[in-house]
Amino acid sequence: MPNSVTDELVSANHRYAEDFTDPGMNARPVRGVAIVACMDARLDLHAALGLELGDCHTIRNAGGVVTDDIIRSLTISQRALGTRSVVLIHHTNCGLEQLTEGFRDELENEVGQKPSWAVESFTDVDRDVRQSMARVRTSPFLLHTDDVRGFVFDVTSGLLREIAASEGQG
Numbered sequence: 001m002p003n004s005v006t007d008e009l010v011s012a013n014h015r016y017a018e019d020f021t022d023p024g025m026n027a028r029p030v031r032g033v034a035i036v037a038c039m040d041a042r043l044d045l046h047a048a049l050g051l052e053l054g055d056c057h058t059i060r061n062a063g064g065v066v067t068d069d070i071i072r073s074l075t076i077s078q079r080a081l082g083t084r085s086v087v088l089i090h091h092t093n094c095g096l097e098q099l100t101e102g103f104r105d106e107l108e109n110e111v112g113q114k115p116s117w118a119v120e121s122f123t124d125v126d127r128d129v130r131q132s133m134a135r136v137r138t139s140p141f142l143l144h145t146d147d148v149r150g151f152v153f154d155v156t157s158g159l160l161r162e163i164a165a166s167e168g169q170g
């Protein structure tokens with residue numbers, strides 16, 4: 001039986017552990033930042049942002065949209081683990097642009113149950129970043145909402161483009 005991808009990952013882990021030494025860190029991110037990003041496979045956050053092991057929290061989901069569960073992680077990140085800054089990263093050519101909220105109806109037709117979650121699909125990525133920034137800034141659970149910045153990562157150039165918090169600011 002050929003190796004499954006998971007078997008390949010486990011083998012890779014054994015090689016990784018051979019050279020691994022205990023970095024002696026605690027769980028608090030060294031640079032005090034939480035990054036919320038899309039799960040997209042083309043987005044290597046550590047390489048793209050010059051991050052090292054232990055520097056940050058990375059919180060990812062489909063779209064990098066700020067859902068209740070993202071707020072849950074950010075709340076723990078700030079209140080229990082000392083982060084103060086939030087960076088939101090969406091990207092060009094996102095899979096969520098191909099979906100609509102009709103996806104929920106399709107699911108309901110197929111399985112007889114409508115999901116409790118929104119698809120959070122979007123067509124205007126800049127607007128979606130702005131909405132995510134607003135959700136973070138207005139969350140009552142977070143301690144620090146003064147340093148919240150949002151970006152769109154271009155999957156063809158590797159560059160980030162910053163999105164102003166409100167439309168018209170640039």
Ligand SMILES: [Zn+2]
Nearest residue numbers: 038040094095
């Ligand atoms: Zn995406």
